[in-house]
Amino acid sequence: MSTGKVFLIPTFLHEDAPETIPxxxxxxxxxxxxxxxxxxxxxxxxxxxxxxxxxxxxxQWFTIHKAxxxxxxxxxxxxxEGKNIGIISEAGCPGVAxxxxxxxxxxxxxxAVIKPLVGPNSILLALMASGxxxxxxxxxxxxxxxxxxxxxxxxxxxxxxxxxxxxxxFIETPYRNNQLIKxxxxxxxxxxxxxIAVDITASSESIHTKTxxxxxxxxxxxxxxxxxxxxxxxxx
Numbered sequence: 001m002s003t004g005k006v007f008l009i010p011t012f013l014h015e016d017a018p019e020t021i022p023x024x025x026x027x028x029x030x031x032x033x034x035x036x037x038x039x040x041x042x043x044x045x046x047x048x049x050x051x052x053x054x055x056x057x058x059x060q061w062f063t064i065h066k067a068x069x070x071x072x073x074x075x076x077x078x079x080x081e082g083k084n085i086g087i088i089s090e091a092g093c094p095g096v097a098x099x100x101x102x103x104x105x106x107x108x109x110x111x112a113v114i115k116p117l118v119g120p121n122s123i124l125l126a127l128m129a130s131g132x133x134x135x136x137x138x139x140x141x142x143x144x145x146x147x148x149x150x151x152x153x154x155x156x157x158x159x160x161x162x163x164x165x166x167x168x169x170f171i172e173t174p175y176r177n178n179q180l181i182k183x184x185x186x187x188x189x190x191x192x193x194x195x196i197a198v199d200i201t202a203s204s205e206s207i208h209t210k211t212x213x214x215x216x217x218x219x220x221x222x223x224x225x226x227x228x229x230x231x232x233x234x235x236x
Contacts, residue, residue, distance in 0.1 A: 001080075001081065001082045002082055003079050003080060003082065003110060003111070003112045003113070004033070004078065004079040004080075004081070004082050004083040004084045004085060004112065005031070005084045005085075005112065005113045005114070005115060006079070006084075006085050006086075006087065006103075006104065006107045006112055006113070006114045006115065007028045007029075007031065007032055007084065007085070007086045007087070007115045007117060008087050008093065008094045008095060008100065008104070008114065008115065008116045008117055009025060009028060009029060009086045009087065009088045009094065009117055009119075010025065010092065010093045010094075010117055010118065010119020010120060010121075011043075011046055011088060011089065011090070011091055011092065011119065012046070012091065012120065012201070013091050013092055013120045013122055013200055013201045013202070013226070014199065014200075014201050014202035014226075016202055016203055017120070017201040017202060018049070020119065020120040020201050021050070021119055021120075022117070022118055022119070024117070024118075025050065025117050025118075025119065026050050026051055028086070028115065028117055029047060029050060029051060029054075029086060030051070031084050032059070032084050032085060032086035033059065033060070033083045033084050033085070034059060034060040034061075034062070034078055034083050034084070034085045034086070035047075035059060035060070035061055035062070035085070035086045035087075035088060036062045036063075036064050036071075036075060036085060036086070036087050036088075036100075036103060037061065037062070037063060037064060037087070037088045037089075038063070038064050038088065038089045038090045038098065038099050039063070039090055040061050040063055042090060043061075043088045044056050044061075046088070047088075060078075062074065062075070064087075064089075064099040064100065064103065065099075071103075072102060072103060072106045075103050075106055075107075076106045076107070076109075076110060079107060079110060079112050080110065087100045087103060087104070091122075092119065092120055092121050092122055093116075093119055093120075093121045095116075096121055096123065097123060097139065097141060097171070120200070120201050122197070122200045122226075122228050123139050123169055123228065125197075125200050125201070126169070126195065126197035126200060126207065126228045126230055127167065127169065127230065129195075129197065129207040130167070130195035130197070130207070130209050130230045131195075131209050132167040132193065132195060132209065132230055132232045133165055133166065133167045133232060134167070136164060136165060136166040136167065137166060137167035137168070137169060138166060138167075138168060138169065139169045139170070140153075140157065140168060140169065140170040141170065141171065142170070142171060142172065142173070143170055143172065143180070147183075150180075150183060151183060151186075151187050154183060154184060154187045154188065155187055155188075157170070157231060158187075158188050158189065158192055158231060158233050159233075161192075161231060161232050161233040162233035162234075162235070162236070165232075165235060166232070167230055167231070167232045168230065168231045168232070169228065169229070169230050170228075170229050170231075171227070171228050171229065172227065172229070174222075174223070174224045174225055174226060174227065175223065175224050177222045177223060177224070177225065177227050178221060178222065178223050180229070181196070181215070181219065181220065181222070182219075184212070184215075184229070184231070185212055185215055185216050185219075188212045188231070188233075189212065189233065189234070190211060190212050190213035190216075191211055191212070191213070191233075191234040192211065192212050192231060192232070192233045192234060193209055193210070193211055193212075193231070193232050193233075193234070194209070194210065194211070194212055194215055194229065194230070194231050195207065195208065195209040195229065195230035195231075196208060196215075196220060196222065196227060196229060197227065197228045197229075197230070198222050198225050198226065198227045199225055199226055199227075200226070200228070204225075209230075211234075
């Protein structure tokens with residue numbers, strides 16, 4: 001029996017942007033027997049939107065959570081049984097700042113075929129639109145919650161960006177966006193550039209790059225909106 005395939009299925013960043021999902025994603029969905037998902041309810045709704053005729057009850061569903069060892073073991077067992085598996089996160093691409101990488105690592109260990117599918121990814125879309133260095137960049141995920149630790153992290157990111165001419169990319173829980181912006185403006189050098197990308201792919205999308213001094217003149221309000229931040233220090 002041949003080992004099953006793994007399909008990394010992208011999802012919308014925003015539900016009002018269905019055009020961001022290529023048509024070939026549906027072809028991949030139709031090859032799957034089982035789905036490992038971050039949230040079963042939203043994954044089911046998403047797949048029904050792609051494929052109205054899909055009979056949800058015909059498929060097995062597993063919730064990823066943090067990919068506990070027993071989930072990984074079940075995943076590998078099903079692959080070895082020849083089952084094709086789709087992995088779906090809540091938004092964007094599985095395994096990139098979203099759950100899925102530990103399952104994919106298990107698939108790699110048994111030499112299963114893994115098919116990453118093209119779809120929207122806020123990290124790359126924001127970088128593309130920022131005008132910042134796309135040759136050298138790093139994604140840092142969430143910064144520390146503690147105020148002093150976060151200020152220290154911001155300073156470290158700026159100093160590293162200055163040293164390596166590297167674009168620093170990071171995110172925040174939406175209800176803390178405005179506080180993060182204030183700390184960036186207080187901590188960073190005036191000539192450092194900051195890109196604030198909000199609601200990427202949605203009709204309310206806004207992506208703007210300004211210096212810290214320019215942002216200080218008009219403080220944005222993005223409370224509880226999905227955002228991603230990019231920073232690059234000016235070379236001295």
